[in-house]
Amino acid sequence: xxxxxFSLTPLPLTRRRVVLGGAAxxxxxxxxxxxxxxxxxxxxxxxIPIAIPNFVAGSPxxxxxxxxxxxxxTNNLRRSGLFAPIDQAxxxxxxxxxxxxxxxxxxxxxxAQALVVGRITRQPDGRLKAEFRLWDxxxxxxxxxxxxxxxxxxxxxxxxxxxxxxxxRLTGEKGxxxxxxxxxDETGAAERRVKRLALMDQDGANVRYLxxxxxxxxxxxxxxxxxxxxxxEFGQGDPKVYLLNIETGQREIVGNFPGMTFSPRFSPDGQRxxxxxxxxxxxxxxxxxLRSKATTRxxxxxxxxxxxxxxxxGSRICFESDRGGKPQIYVMPASGGPAQRISFSKDDSxxxxxxxxxxxxxxxxxxTKQGGGQFSIGIMMPDGSGERILTSGFHNEGPTxxxxxxxxxxxxxxxxxxxxxxxxxxxxxxNEQRVPTPGxxxxxxxxxxxx
Numbered sequence: 290x291x292x293x294x295f296s297l298t299p300l301p302l303t304r305r306r307v308v309l310g311g312a313a314x315x316x317x318x319x320x321x322x323x324x325x326x327x328x329x330x331x332x333x334x335x336x337i338p339i340a341i342p343n344f345v346a347g348s349p350x351x352x353x354x355x356x357x358x359x360x361x362x363t364n365n366l367r368r369s370g371l372f373a374p375i376d377q378a379x380x381x382x383x384x385x386x387x388x389x390x391x392x393x394x395x396x397x398x399x400x401a402q403a404l405v406v407g408r409i410t411r412q413p414d415g416r417l418k419a420e421f422r423l424w425d426x427x428x429x430x431x432x433x434x435x436x437x438x439x440x441x442x443x444x445x446x447x448x449x450x451x452x453x454x455x456x457x458r459l460t461g462e463k464g465x466x467x468x469x470x471x472x473x474d475e476t477g478a479a480e481r482r483v484k485r486l487a488l489m490d491q492d493g494a495n496v497r498y499l500x501x502x503x504x505x506x507x508x509x510x511x512x513x514x515x516x517x518x519x520x521x522e523f524g525q526g527d528p529k530v531y532l533l534n535i536e537t538g539q540r541e542i543v544g545n546f547p548g549m550t551f552s553p554r555f556s557p558d559g560q561r562x563x564x565x566x567x568x569x570x571x572x573x574x575x576x577x578x579l580r581s582k583a584t585t586r587x588x589x590x591x592x593x594x595x596x597x598x599x600x601x602x603g604s605r606i607c608f609e610s611d612r613g614g615k616p617q618i619y620v621m622p623a624s625g626g627p628a629q630r631i632s633f634s635k636d637d638s639x640x641x642x643x644x645x646x647x648x649x650x651x652x653x654x655x656x657t658k659q660g661g662g663q664f665s666i667g668i669m670m671p672d673g674s675g676e677r678i679l680t681s682g683f684h685n686e687g688p689t690x691x692x693x694x695x696x697x698x699x700x701x702x703x704x705x706x707x708x709x710x711x712x713x714x715x716x717x718x719x720n721e722q723r724v725p726t727p728g729x730x731x732x733x734x735x736x737x738x739x740x
Contacts, residue, residue: 334717336373337459339366340401340426342384343377344419347410351417354444355409358419361448362405364492365466366455368713369696370720375401387420396426403432403459407451409444416440419447423455433458445494446739453738465691466491469736470698471509471518471535474498475708475729482708482729486520488535491691491735493725499535508552511736513649514559518734519543521551530564532579544577544584552596556623557603563587565595574608576623587625598646598654599623600671607631607645607654607671616641618656620671631673634660644687647671649737650694653716657686657699666699668716679718689735698724700731 341363344355366372382395387408396404407421420436433454437447446467453464474487474496486499486506500506505523512518516536521528530543530553543553549567556563556576563576574587574594588594592612599606600623607620613630621628631654634640640660647654653668658678665681666688679697688699695716702709708729714721724730 334371334719336371337402338373338375338400339403339405339455339459340375340380340396340399341366341405342380344407344409344421345385345387347408347418351409351411354417354441355407358407358409358444358448358451359405361445361492362452362455365449365452368492368720368722369456370715371456371460375399387422390429391424393424393426393429401426403455405451405455412438417444417447419444419451421451421454423458445490449490449492462695463693463738465693465696465735465738467739468692469739470689470711470724471499471511471734471736472700472711472726472730473506473509473732474727475731476502479706479708486518486533487726487730489726496727499533499538508732510554510734512555512559513557513737514555517555517559519553519555519562521553530562532562543579544582546575554598556599557601563597563599563606565593565597574606585625587621588628596644600647601649601651605671607647609643609645616643618642618645618654618669618673620654631669631671632656632676633673634658646688646690648690648694649692652694655688655690655697657688666697666714668697677716677718679714679716680712680721687732689733691735692738698733698735700733702731 341359343359346352346355363374367374379399381398382392384406387406404424404426405421410418412418416438418438422434423432425432449467452466456464468491469488470491471488474485475482477483483502484506485502486509487496488499489496507521509518509520518533521530528549530550531540532543533540543562546566551565553562553564561576561578565572566575571591572593572595573589574597575584576587577584590612592610594608594610597606597608604623605620606623607618609616610619617630618632619628619630632642640658642656642658644657645654654671655668658665658667663681664683664685665678666685667678669676684702685699688697690697696713698711698713700709700711709731711724711726711730711733712721
């Protein structure tokens with residue numbers, strides 16, 4: 290048995306994946322079919338039964354942390370819909386030594402296919418040392434093992450990183466748990482709602498506020514390469530697009546354009562911001578180089594072009610335009626040029642499409658579709674084929690992809706005296722989950738994996 294070691298330092302943290310030796314290329318035989326089904330959107334996925342005992346604590350003072358890390362892992366894997374964590378009340382064996390091989394028959398008896406064991410100890414310098422091993426219960430083989438050193442306040446992040454390691458090892462897909470979400474927190478009555486930018490872990494924990502709520506904020510978006518966001522703010526005068534470093538709090542305006550600017554979003558390299566600029570009764574797309582501040586106009590039509598989003602390789606953009614009469618989704622080269630419409634509603638000739646966003650994998654474009662009194666969240670391929678509605682209701686909007694491109698977050702507003710809430714759904718359209726937030730929440734944007 291072996292464990293690979295590395296350290297975690299206070300944010301910004303470095304994320305490293307290390308998989309051990311000969312087991313690196315081997316999937317659990319009993320889980321191979323689950324990996325295959327993951328690559329087929331809409332296919333049935335049988336959740337993997339997995340046991341996650343509380344991590345063994347080096348001292349009674351760390352019992353709570355050991356239980357907390359195990360609970361974070363349990364919640365992450367369960368919410369993914371791909372794992373079925375077994376209730377600890379069913380466990381036959383009590384893990385007291387994480388270095389000793391478990392009695393696998395005890396875990397087979399409760400139908401576990403995989404087992405996670407771990408230990409939390411306090412170092413002389415005050416840091417936490419967290420270790421875990423992932424076992425194949427069927428074969429009795431260790432699939433991976435790692436240890437981490439970090440400040441005690443980052444124990445939850447250890448749980449997220451371990452969750453990603455387990456997810457990737459047993460499904461063949463990258464994880465998405467060690468990531469954050471920026472969103473608009475909403476409080477107060479509907480007619481005088483206060484909106485603040487807020488940041489949280491992807492599971493709804495560790496919420497902190499980035500703005501005070503004195504001005505209206507909308508459409509925050511993460512940089513793919515730095516801990517920065519871009520967003521729109523209605524302050525004094527016309528709306529402006531800002532950049533905000535979420536670690537230092539430093540803020541700067543993105544140019545000083547006449548008129549109103551909307552829907553800012555970063556390029557894949559983080560060096561440019563693309564946005565919609567209103568001029569009279571129409572709006573067109575512009576891109577600004579953040580280093581030179583040079584601005585390039587990408588569209589020039591009498592229509593409303595907005596909500597641009599780059600393909601992950603930076604070669605193309607998708608955007609929303611009503612140049613055909615109703616809002617639809619178009620794709621064009623990132624440098625501008627002819628645009629091709631890709632959205633064609635098959636079930637409602639009056640349907641409209643908005644808020645397109647390109648998957649980080651490049652395989653899908655997510656959208657909001659309105660028609661027949663419903664607001665739906667769906668995905669289609671970049672050529673417009675394979676349209677699939679994932680969830681419908683009133684009022685769904687604003688999809689954003691998880692870093693692995695396999696889960697979407699969006700917001701739903703039932704109207705009336707209530708307010709919007711955040712939800713996730715996987716790209717098969719199954720496993721819809723509500724994301725806990727302190728109050729009402731809208732306009733989510735998922736970060737890349739932390740690095």
